[in-house]
Amino acid sequence: LSAENVTSLTGVQGLLIGAYSVLDGEIGLANSVGFAYGSAGSNWVYGSVCADDSYKGSTPTDQPDLVLLQTWSVSSANTSYVQQKWQMLFDGIQRSNEVLRVLPNVKDVSDADGKVIAGEARFLRAFYHFGGKIVFNNFPYVDESISVANNNLNVPNVDKSGKFIDIWPNIETDLKFAIDNLPEVQPQRGRANKSAAKAFLAKVYMFEHRYADAKPLLDQLISSGQTAGGQKYALVNFEDNFNAATKNSAESVFAYQASVNDGSQLNGNYGDVLNFPNGPGAPGGCCGFNNPSFNLANAFKTDANGLPLLDTWNNGNVVSDSSNLYTGNLDPRIDWTMGRPGVPYFDWGPDSKQWIRDPATNGVFSPKKNVYAKSQAGTYSSTETAFWGATSIDANNVNFIRFADIILWDAECEVEIGSLNQAEVYVNQIRNRAADPAGWVYASGSYNAGNSKYSSQTKPADKYKVSAYPTGTFTTQGQAYARKAVQFERRLELAMEGHRFFDLQRWDNGTGTMAQILNTYQQVEKNRNSFYYTNPTAQFHKGINEYFPIPQKQIDVENSTGQVNLKQNPGYN
């Protein structure tokens, strides 16, 4: 196909679909960057493994690149992972740009349609730049003027004086354009709409700590935000967010639309293909990566009143640890977040320790939010055999933003610049949903993948106890307590969804809390059967590891002119 062939309404619509198709982070095995785990849409590598949510998993140095990342090594710029991420983001950016380059030449498009197409393209361009900004920080901004034809590809991340360039304003501009031009209701559920664009702009402001700018947007979204399908945003049954059969609910703000058995082999949730329990007979069968940490499991402990142990959660006995087993109350969300020994794993039977690939370093938990039920095998999991890991590819969407995110961001805004009472109301909305016994895991009864519920709800799988904060707790305890409670709630609610590292980064904001939290985590975990058992000297370097290194390969290419266009992030080799 040549440029003439695509300069038409159908052509530009096709290019836009092409720009959406990069959302999963998968850019083709043939793209000479290898298996694209490092670019997975779910950000499990950066968001979960490099934070305290999960361990890399598998054998101690399977995927050695990931070991370097999880040990916060300063020599990780050569890893294929960061290269994959960087490459994927610019694939998405340039596909969005191509829509914007072709669109002005298209004759058969109405002004109204043209605006929507441009709005979606600029939304996607902002989305990909956002992904680069939080991972790499000093990520160059590439608009439609940058192209092979224009011979200006060595886009710098520094200005003439050698100072890093801040691209937040460019991302905001794109999102504002999207807000102004996108409709609320779109013909297909997978498209970005006005509310989604607002949600991303709010997310940008949250990362910039501009609470006063974020709050009005978040308030609007809570009161009147709606999905591209026209549903008003709402919290749904918790597990419905992680089930292919119930995806695109009222809670889904923007997601990667995974599909299987569509002739593509890899359009499913490819980025998480390693993140299944390991071994013959296990769900998926391979490869035992992304095992939730003991630290995370402990966070789900609740006290006698059903409230989280904000300070002492990681002390004492350990959840599911056979040598000093915790027997107290738990937040029921734990058993939708991770597979635990003995607890039913959908309809696959009780989670088995045999599913853990390397007991010395993988802990005892298996990932779950990305996994399908046995009854869904073949319909929501792939049977396309040309790829080696068909049984580990499913149609579970990757939620980039779900409504719970929005509520909890607004809670943060309330803590920082508004009312602690309102913050408590938001947090309690999240907790009350968790407290609904209809949405728990039961040791008795059978699992119905159609509605993500157990049919006989008589015997919960563990001692579940979760409650809302008693009214006025936040106000009584003060802002610091409220902040801690909101942040803790965010961890529990969004665990294993690739957000944790970036939340820590955002909350750190130069204070060093991230280094303190992760080094404490490492110090405790190295004495457990965790990743840090074999990496006892790993250390998070304050002022360095809050961001990942710019791929050495890109520095080599962009600077091969002899001029420094791309400057490595501080502290990396």
Added chain:
Amino acid sequence: KRTGKVLGFDDKLPVIGASVVIRGSSLGAITDVNGSFTLTLKATDVLVVSYVGYDTQEFTVGDAAAPVIKLHPASRSLNEVVVTGYSSQRKKDITGAVAVVNVTNLKAVPSGSTESLLQGQASGVTVVSSGAPGSASNIKIRGITSVGSTDPLVIVDGTPGSLHDLNVNDIQSIQVLKDAGSAAIYGVRGSNGVVIVTTKKGKVGTPVITYDAYYGTQRPNSKGWNLANPTETAKAIWQEYKNDGLAPVHKQYGSGPEPVVPDYITPTAGKNGDPNTNPDTYALYSNQITKANKQGTDWFHEIFKPAPMQSHSLSVSGGTDKSAYLFSLGYLDQQGTLIETMLKRYSLRVNTSYKVKDHIRLGENLYAFYKQNPGYTNLPGVNSTNAINASYRIPNIIPVYDIMGNYAGAGSQSLGNAPNPVAIQKRTKDYKNDDWQISGNAYAEVDFLKKFTARSSFGGTVDYFYNNAFVFTGYENAENSTNPNSYIENYGFSTSWTWTNTLNYKDTFGKHSINVLIGSEAIKNLGNAVGASRGNYYLTNPNNLTVDPNLWTLNFGESGTQTNANIVNPAGQQTPYQLALYSLFGRFDYNYNDKYLLSGTLRRDGASVFATNNRYGVFPSVTGGWRISGEQFMKKVDWINDLKIRAGWGKLGSISNINSTNAFTLYGQGAVLSYYDIAGSSNHATQGLYISQFGNPNTSWEEDIITNIGFDATIIKNKVDMSFEVYKKSINGLLFPAALPSTAGGAAAPFINAGNIENKGIDAAVTYHGSIGTDFKMDLTGTFTTYDNKVVSLPKGTAYLDIGSGGSSTTYSRLQPGHPVGAFFGYKVIGIFQNAAEVSSAPTQDAAAPGRFRYQDVNGDGKIDASDRTFFGNPNPKFTSGLNIGASYKNFDFLLFLYASVGNDVLNIVRASTDFPQQFDVAISKDAVYNSWTPDRPNAKVPMLERSSNFSNTTFSSYYDESGSYLRFKTMVLGYTIPALKLKRIGIEKLRLFIQGTNLFTITKYSGLDPELPGSNTSSTLFGIDGGAYPANQKTYTAGVNMSF
């Protein structure tokens, strides 16, 4: 009337068919089978006796009643007529760099890949082959001349073709055109050099039937991998933990102070007598009972076994003065030493020529073959690992089979992720990889006006291939052992045709002789190929999850899983493709008195791969020669029989392996790359588009400028022939895929004219013809090839281009001015840190610790970072050399061929797995067990064993660099020809029996299997890298026969 005899001076055998003419008369005779002639002679008569291959001799009859005339062999090579570009020349008139290959020596090595036989047979030609039956070799003529393919143009009987599948017994002669003077007439296609092959033709006379055959056995490398046994392996794993200060724990070896090698590996760490070792509890997925192989399975020799090889070739040829014919049949069957690999080829050749009138000749050359060559490849479904890679990774505590005879594997827990190599190969048993090919040409020649010859030739190749593969559900693997099975089928064709028209004018006046040729040529290549697959086939044997090969069709399986697509064909081209070339060319040869030679060629080529404004290129060349020995003052120097110096300059072009749509930016569609389930259906993706390729309309020819100076000499009574050449080859505007930063987006980068490289080198060949007494004769031929390759410049603004390995972001090599193409680039290891004091006094290095690598601070800035990566190795040999020794004694003949490659570096990437086994608990080298660093072993070879990975043990470094020099005793042949007299009675003209041995030994310091490592056929930028290649050093012993009737 007197009866005389003509004998050879050297062998004293009768010379049959010699012409004996009485000087000054038209009377003469031809010698008969006994070398005898009968003429009426006077004592004053002078006989002029001549025969091809001998110096013409004059003999004064005198009073000899039965004159015996002994003919001296002529300098054999000088008068040889050699086929060069579009014409033929006497060798002594050649002014370009042309190597003539000795076909007898070439045939002495049994091989299914004819091009591999060029190794060491022609100076200036470097050949590197794999041991896999039917695999292509890498040929470099005068070094790396392109970053794409370095394969030379092969012209078979005037038509572009391939050496690869030629029946070697059909070959009459091979010439290699190395410089611009000789190859520039091939213009755009000549830059990698040209190999000219002429096949045998029928000769005037009674029909001759020949039969050539051999049968033998190939013996795999006896050494195999140098791996630790299960007990040593377990101890090494314990050492990993201890070195990290950790308590060891392993699913199979327990958690005690000392590891325990279990009796069973499934059930995990099972003991004899455990209830679930009872065969009644056997179940494929839940309890696949497998005994531990405590001695250790020798996986290398489980997949490499002795294999037979045979070849038969039968030909019939003959002719009259009006027509000649040659008809030959060939059969080659080479079973690979890697089990389930093989090459079977059935071939047919029909060459005919007719003299319609005295001045009109017609003819054709036709070659057809069918071959079966199931390759060994990375298969989908086994984690992209081939059997050889798996054989050094799979722990040898795993046996080949479990207790029920099903395959055992790493499904037994904590034993890595490598698949069972035997299973990989045996499951390919019924795979097909078939190829049908017809190639050849038809031609007509007309002589007119006495001095002109017009010739038109139309030829080409039609190739059709079919292959299939069935991927079984591999129940025994650690990963993805429940994947549904699938079946893949691929078909395709490729076609090329060439139409060549030439007009030749030859004239001689006085001492001047000229030869002028003009011509035109049109070439078109096109092809297409499709692949389809389905999955979920019905199991015909549920016990081992196999499917009967009769069900391997696209009609079975689950229709919902089917896929189909245009594929990349076996030659590496994305299909469909087409390419056209149109050329005009001319050639002029001038010879004054056999002393002064001048020759020039000019060619203008147009290639469809370039945009119209860059489409045409002009390629001139000029060469000159001076036969000094023809001058009066040299006649006195009697030890010089012939001496010619020659020089040439010329320009060649290349389109390398440039994609035929390179000039255009293209949009594409692909289910995985651009389709998206925008509607959220979970099972249907909406079609989308993306830019698949960036075009570059400015890309043009790669231009090679070659300057060549050399001399040819025949000295000491025609006993020594020598040829020596010095050349410089500058390649400008190298075609190379642009290295774009990721900011471009994901489309394929176009080929651009990226910089210049230069080769300088020396080619030399010396042949000595000797004899002792009358019965012993010998021929010694040495060839010597050396080239020095370096990158001269890169496009403005580009300081270097990095070359990664496929599928990984690791840079193995960097293209940078001043360094050779393929030079290895990375951190340089200068030792192992011995203690904390050494670490703290050294430049800052991430994860530095005693027992880990210490890298060189190349830029001296006190810290080790990316800018400390440096060049540490060169895969290009300093020189290669071949020595052929041929000898005969009475009826015995003997041939020996030695080949050496000196100064080439090899990356032994196998050691990244076996010396650093912690990644998956894969197999461990004995070096890692007995020679890894501990405080007590400060001079260890391998760094400290560790449980985790870090900057020291995961980073590409000079650790893997080894010397790849070798000397190989390539072949030895001993033959015996049964005296003709005894055979005549049974109707046999000639019968020779021989025994032959190949690769009898190799002298090398290289620690891997074999330092001879072909790189990729499509890129010359990554080679000399050993990730577990099919070794080319299997020993072959054959016995054979050559007969003619």
